Amino acid sequence: MYDILIVEDTDSEAENLQSHLSRYAAEHDTAFSVDRLLDSSDLDARAADADLVFLDVNLPGETGLAAAERLRADDCDTPLVFVTNLAQYAMQGYSVDALGFIVKSASYGVFSLCMDHAMRVLARNAHRTLSVATADGMRVLEVPDITNVHASGSDLRFHLMEGDTLQVTGALDRIETELRDMDAPFVRISGTRLANMARILRVSGAKLDMEDGSSISIGLVERRRALARIAEYLGGGV
DSSP, X not given: OEEEEEEOSOHHHHHHHHHHHHHHHHHTTOOEEEEEESSSTTHHHHHHTOSEEEEESSOSSSOHHHHHHHHHHTTOOOOEEEEESOGGGHHHHHTTTOOEEEETTOOHHHHHHHHHHHXXXXXXXXXXXXXXXXXXXXXXXXXXXXXXXXXXXXXXXEEXXXXXXXXXXXXXXXXXXXXXXXXXXXXXXXXXXXXXXXXEEEEETTEEEETTSOEEEOOTTTHHHHHHXXXXXXXXXX
16 A cells, blocks of 8 residues: 655646546556645645655645755655646756656556656665564565565575575465565566566566666566566566
8 A cells, every 4th residue: 555645736636646546556456545735834744654745836835846845855755746737847856856747637648657657666665574584583674675586495595685695494485475465566487486576677588687787587487477567567668
């Protein structure tokens, strides 16, 4: 479940965003809790608890751009998407590290592309953890730090960012279930490996180039299903 905040004073525009979010959630088997503000007066407190904020540029009183600058000055790093009538505001949005912008009354197709990018960022930022038993006791792994999990017999090897690895005893099916239950973006790419789709740099034929510099192969049996899931996750970029 992701908490989405819409800051928009126009009812029709807010309803359009909410409708698009409902459709996106249904198509991508995820869930959003959506709340709305009419202006930026309570934005500081509400944005800190949100996973993603859609922020109208032309708010009454303080503009969306001014509100975003204030948020960033207070070290609020919640992802922002600007909603505007004027595309020229896009460049100003990048000065406050906005994910991007959409023009008001945008079609679902345009909105979906924006959300694909936002969801990849949310997956990387999510503070989900996985507890695994090691010879020295339990170790808690940050899920976004896992690039892939490889099984060999009764052993599991967790490949982590920065090139680190952790080997434990366990079952890949159990780890896959745990990751699925927390809505983590992992896909089974072979009988013995799970890959973190949020850490894929590119798909090269039957291989995945990962952010940690590794290259892993997609098994023949799983190839069609895995590539379809990856293409959907990456927004058709495969």
